[in-house]
Amino acid sequence: MVKPKYPWYYQSSKCAPQYALRHLRDAWDRAFKKTAKPPRFKKKGRNDSFTLDGTIKVVDHYKIQVPKIGILKTYERLPFGYKPKNVTISPKANKWFISFRIEVKSQNTAKSVERVGVDLGVKTLAYLSTGIVFEGAKAYKRYEKLLAKLQWRNRKKVIGSNNWKKAQIKIAKLHTKIANIRKDTLHKLTTYLAKNHGEIVIEDLCVQGMLKNGKLAKAIADMGFYEFRRQLEYKCQLYGSKLIIADRWFPSSKTCFLCGWHNPDLKLSDRWFLCVGCGSVFDRDWNAAMNLSRWSHHQAQACGQVAADSLG
Ligand SMILES: [Zn+2]
Structure with missing residues (x-):
């Protein structure tokens, strides 16, 4: 329906609308899985972007070739010698940006x-x-x-x-x-x-x-x-x-990391964790972080039991 009505359709690459639909489907997938809010209608001039695929080549450190448009000069240095599968081009403020994915080898760093x-x-x-x-x-x-x-x-x-x-x-x-x-x-x-x-x-x-x-x-x-x-x-x-x-239900901020005492009444506004079990006082966030660092599947089950007991 769009094609005969709007002659400009043929001036742009066919990839642009295809990718727009693909991104919409991904957005709905995320919404149905409840990992994101449902997508909203786009407004022209806000977060504009389009994606192209086909023959894309980084020609040299400051030039990249993309289909339909040709060679683009960049101000930032590009990773030379890669052939990305697709690129996304987006205007931000009064500048244009190009982004693409490349494959790199993993490097194991020394862990302190x-x-x-x-x-x-x-x-x-x-x-x-x-x-x-x-x-x-x-x-x-x-x-x-x-x-x-x-x-x-x-x-x-x-x-x-x-x-x-x-x-x-x-x-x-x-x-x-x-x-x-x-x-x-x-x-x-x-x-x-x-x-x-x-x-x-x-x-x-x-x-x-x-x-x-x-x-x-x-x-x-x-x-x-x-x-x-x-x-x-x-x-x-x-x-x-x-x-x-x-685990989503792991009570990281409501449990004392030292003795395991559980405080079901801890409020979001409480900045300190005061333990009745062992008498310790911790920064609330640090206590949560310590609990997370000691988290394991086994412990999670035990905690679930404690929570269930206190409920019962
Ligand atoms: Zn304690």
């Missing part, structure tokens, strides 16, 4: 810690059982203020006017900058984890649960837990470490 538990925090990005805390980027707060100011100043400009367009570009640039800072923090965390630890234990945060409390640090809340896990999965393969997902 055998096993680590990671608790994704409310106030902090992540608390590791080794005591290391990732605060998350604070740098963007300043830019967020600036963004609000720009948007406020833009409120009375005539939509479509030149001044409006200029301001739109400024706003889009700032948006990208903030997003990049968040992306960077998440990548630094996952790389650090995968490179330096033999086994990494994380909680299985379901989407519904996250929506319910919605209180994860912004860098993760923004990109989603799915992205955090995706990065860890491929980086663990890359650096030769193992990712362990603790």
Whole structure:
């Protein structure tokens, strides 16, 4: 139906609509598996991108050949000598980006810690059982203020006017900058984890649960837990470490990691874990991370029993 009506259809590659449909199907698959929210309608000018496949070749360090368009020059250095299967091209603010996947060999790095538990925090990005805390980027707060100011100043400009367009570009640039800072923090965390630890234990945060409390640090809340896990999965393969997902119902923050005393009344706002069993006081997130680092299938069953007993 589209083809006879819109002559521009033949000017672009047939891959672009095909991939759009494929991505839609993937999005619905994720939604039905409940790992993501259902897809929403796209708006022109927001997160625009298209995917091409066919003969793609990195010609030299600053040139890549793609079907239908030809040779594209880049400002960033490309990995030379690869033939990616497909590329995705996307405009962001006033720049164009090209992304593709290449195959690399895994490299086993020396691991300083055998096993680590990671608790994704409310106030902090992540608390590791080794005591290391990732605060998350604070740098963007300043830019967020600036963004609000720009948007406020833009409120009375005539939509479509030149001044409006200029301001739109400024706003889009700032948006990208903030997003990049968040992306960077998440990548630094996952790389650090995968490179330096033999086994990494994380909680299985379901989407519904996250929506319910919605209180994860912004860098993760923004990109989603799915992205955090995706990065860890491929980086663990890359650096030769193992990712362990603790059971969804494992009460990591409500159990004392020393004596196993269970506090069913612990609230999200409680920053400290006070143990009645052994009298210890821990930072709540650290206690959760320690529990995760000691997690095993066997222990999970025992804990389930304790929880069932206390319920009964
Ligand atoms: Zn205790």
